Amino acid sequence: MFYRIEKCHKFVDHRGQLVEFFRRSDMNDFPSEFGQIYVVTFDSPGKVRGNHFHTSGVEAFGCVHGKLEVALEDVHTKERVEFTLSADNETFERLRIGSYVAHAFRNITPTAILVDYCSEQFNPEKPDRNPYILFE
Numbered sequence: 001m002f003y004r005i006e007k008c009h010k011f012v013d014h015r016g017q018l019v020e021f022f023r024r025s026d027m028n029d030f031p032s033e034f035g036q037i038y039v040v041t042f043d044s045p046g047k048v049r050g051n052h053f054h055t056s057g058v059e060a061f062g063c064v065h066g067k068l069e070v071a072l073e074d075v076h077t078k079e080r081v082e083f084t085l086s087a088d089n090e091t092f093e094r095l096r097i098g099s100y101v102a103h104a105f106r107n108i109t110p111t112a113i114l115v116d117y118c119s120e121q122f123n124p125e126k127p128d129r130n131p132y133i134l135f136e
Contacts, residue, residue, distance in 0.1 A: 001081075051132060052132055062095070102134055
């Protein structure tokens with residue numbers, strides 16, 4: 001199962017925070033064409049997003065507000081990991097996953113916001129979003 005937690009540069013001062021979520025040099029092993037960026041909100045504790053996998057492309061996630069429980073599972077080997085992503089960590093963490101890695105996020109704070117870069121643009125005529133329940 002391909003997944004990796006990467007540390008991003010985070011700058012904090014009296015105005016707030018600035019995080020370098022992606023720089024060109026961070027994307028050397030991504031497909032060369034730009035895909036799509038999503039901003040995903042969780043409006044109350046316990047809300048779940050994801051619960052699917054993709055057969056192509058790579059994704060990168062970062063929690064920009066709140067705290068999220070994360071579940072990943074390789075759909076072929078059934079290898080599974082769970083951990084948290086939090087906007088309050090001293091360093092900003094970016095989660096990168098590959099194809100055939102099912103993923104789900106559950107909010108464990110009053111609200112949360114997740115940014116998601118997908119290397120492939122969503123095509124409603126050929127949606128590559130395969131249901132795979134990790135969190136109920």
